[in-house]
Amino acid sequence: xxxxxxxxxxxxDVVVIGGGVGGYTAxxxxxxxxxxxxxxxxxxxxxxxxxxxxxxxxxxxxxxxxIKECAQAKKRGLIIKGIExxxxxxxxxxxxxIRKYIAGMKERLExxxxxxxxxxATVNADKTVEIAMGNGxxxxxxxxxxxxxxxxxxxxxxxxxxxxxVLTDExxxxxxxxxxxxxxxxxxxxxxxxxxxxxxxxxxxxxxxxEDHLLSSEVDGxxxxxxEQNLLAMQVDIHYNVTVSDVFExxxxxxxxxxxxxxRDKMIICSDILVVKERxxxxxxxxxxxxxxxxxxxxxxxxxxxxxPGVYAIGDLVSGMASASAAVAMAIQVVDTITGKQRTLKNQxxxxxxxxxxxxxxxxxxxxxARQNGYPVKVDRIxxxxxxxxxxxxxxxxxxxxxxxxxxxxxxxxxxxxxGAAELISQAxxxxxxxxxxxxxxxxxxxxxxxxxxxSEATLAFLK
Ligand SMILES: Cc1cc2nc3c(=O)[nH]c(=O)nc-3n(C[C@H](O)[C@H](O)[C@H](O)COP(=O)(O)OP(=O)(O)OC[C@H]3O[C@@H](n4cnc5c(N)ncnc54)[C@H](O)[C@@H]3O)c2cc1C
Ligand SMILES: NC(=O)c1ccc[n+]([C@@H]2O[C@H](COP(=O)([O-])OP(=O)(O)OC[C@H]3O[C@@H](n4cnc5c(N)ncnc54)[C@H](O)[C@@H]3O)[C@@H](O)[C@H]2O)c1
Numbered sequence: 449x450x451x452x453x454x455x456x457x458x459x460x461d462v463v464v465i466g467g468g469v470g471g472y473t474a475x476x477x478x479x480x481x482x483x484x485x486x487x488x489x490x491x492x493x494x495x496x497x498x499x500x501x502x503x504x505x506x507x508x509x510x511x512x513x514x515i516k517e518c519a520q521a522k523k524r525g526l527i528i529k530g531i532e533x534x535x536x537x538x539x540x541x542x543x544x545x546i547r548k549y550i551a552g553m554k555e556r557l558e559x560x561x562x563x564x565x566x567x568x569a570t571v572n573a574d575k576t577v578e579i580a581m582g583n584g585x586x587x588x589x590x591x592x593x594x595x596x597x598x599x600x601x602x603x604x605x606x607x608x609x610x611x612x613x614v615l616t617d618e619x620x621x622x623x624x625x626x627x628x629x630x631x632x633x634x635x636x637x638x639x640x641x642x643x644x645x646x647x648x649x650x651x652x653x654x655x656x657x658x659e660d661h662l663l664s665s666e667v668d669g670x671x672x673x674x675x676e677q678n679l680l681a682m683q684v685d686i687h688y689n690v691t692v693s694d695v696f697e698x699x700x701x702x703x704x705x706x707x708x709x710x711x712r713d714k715m716i717i718c719s720d721i722l723v724v725k726e727r728x729x730x731x732x733x734x735x736x737x738x739x740x741x742x743x744x745x746x747x748x749x750x751x752x753x754x755x756x757p758g759v760y761a762i763g764d765l766v767s768g769m770a771s772a773s774a775a776v777a778m779a780i781q782v783v784d785t786i787t788g789k790q791r792t793l794k795n796q797x798x799x800x801x802x803x804x805x806x807x808x809x810x811x812x813x814x815x816x817x818a819r820q821n822g823y824p825v826k827v828d829r830i831x832x833x834x835x836x837x838x839x840x841x842x843x844x845x846x847x848x849x850x851x852x853x854x855x856x857x858x859x860x861x862x863x864x865x866x867x868g869a870a871e872l873i874s875q876a877x878x879x880x881x882x883x884x885x886x887x888x889x890x891x892x893x894x895x896x897x898x899x900x901x902x903x904s905e906a907t908l909a910f911l912k
Pocket of ligand 2: 605633634635636637638639657658659663664723724725726727769770771772773800801802803
């Protein structure tokens with residue numbers, strides 16, 4: 449049951465503001481640690497990750513992966529006669545899965561005794577928290593520790609704001625029909641994920657990239673190259689150094705884009721565009737606090753400590769932390785900080801994945817970063833075709849690259865391009881988190897045959 453009218457000020461050990469993946473994890477962790485915990489959420493539990501980002505995309509990703517597997521079936525002696533797309537049913541199933549998952553989140557919070565308040569929180573300078581729950585119902589609570597997990601909001605870049613209906617990375621997963629031709633504007637993980645999804649669902653995709661490369665410049669160069677080749681193989685038409693100066697919709701509903709492609713001015717006409725939104729920290733209800741804030745978020749260390757004593761910040765709200773995996777990692781760290789546990793998790797060792805066909809996953813430093821930081825670098829690289837399980841599964845596209853310190857054997861970073869990369873990367877993270885190095889990875893044992901063996905195989909010279 450959600451809590452309703454609150455006349456008296458209620459006291460808690462911890463109040464969490466925001467019920468996204470970060471806030472949810474922090475609330476569960478705090479309640480498990482025996483702390484009296486409240487969670488305030490203004491729209492819907494699950495936040496951006498469950499409602500708009502990771503989960504809807506992951507659902508669609510599974511479906512296009514299935515299409516890809518069906519296309520390979522004939523070679524394996526399996527005749528599958530045609531695949532039809534039932535988009536309304538697909539959307540219904542996706543939305544139902546999301547609803548059920550959110551209901552499960554709510555149940556788990558309640559089981560642990562977390563009080564959930566559905567409303568907008570405002571934090572006062574004296575650190576009391578007002579909750580506006582609609583229909584004039586207000587509540588007031590206070591807590592020893594306040595965890596801010598209000599996330600980020602997406603903003604459509606200026607030139608597209610006058611367009612009546614622009615697809616964005618936050619709504620393009622709610623498909624009514626597949627656009628015959630789609631111009632995607634963006635260059636990061638979200639843009640590449642959508643280019644893959646729509647291309648597999650039958651759209652002719654053009655990708656307009658502002659920079660001269662795909663993905664963040666921190667991503668390993670070998671991965672950037674592989675992703676470009678992968679998208680080109682899917683007939684995605686990629687243009688670099690593109691500036692869009694004007695956009696308008698004509699009376700027939702076609703979209704006109706005035707673009708500069710390198711040094712050439714061009715007018716592009718297409719049926720649909722998808723604009724990747726800029727992310728900005730969500731400071732709603734937080735202006736009463738004297739928080740130090742940069743353009744991309746609140747300044748906090750990895751333990752969530754902000755400039756205001758007793759107030760912690762986690763997840764997308766924090767400068768430089770925009771991923772669900774970082775939000776979860778920070779949520780755990782921040783509760784450990786509150787309960788006085790010592791942990792030394794490093795930001796850089798949070799795994800990140802981009803769900804292309806096949807996936808990318810990275811953790812730690814890229815080779816270039818390790819060299820820039822002055823490490824004596826050793827690179828172990830292996831193609832996935834060498835692994836028996838992946839070979840049998842026809843999942844041979846891609847590679848594993850392990851970067852270590854040649855003198856000390858310290859693991860510096862791992863990147864994987866290939867099927868199941870998001871799962872495989874966890875092994876490197878776990879070994880690193882337990883203080884292990886390249887020798888420990890070499891000695892890790894696996895069932896036979898198993899894809900997970902590919903990391904240790906990368907370090908065993910005789911297989912290369
Ligand atoms: C298209 C897309 C795809 C993505 N894919 C991935 C992915 O595959 N993997 C990955 O790791 N990350 C991904 N991300 C990033 C990921 O979604 C975010 O990093 C993650 O959701 C951040 O979690 P959070 O808990 O910090 O914030 P959020 O999930 O944004 O949650 C914040 C919550 O706080 C609530 N709130 C805000 N202000 C108040 C207030 N004043 N009072 C009460 N409640 C309030 C909001 O309603 C919201 O529910 C993706 C993002 C997008 C947009
Ligand atoms: N699986 C994951 O872990 C995952 C997947 C997707 C996103 N995310 C998180 O969400 C955040 C955003 O993801 P992202 O990878 O798309 O990175 P991003 O938003 O930082 O975009 C990367 C690049 O795209 C360019 N860009 C963005 N919007 C643009 C636009 N409208 N027009 C032209 N260029 C544009 C930016 O200049 C930047 O160079 C990231 O911080 C990421 O960690 C995580």
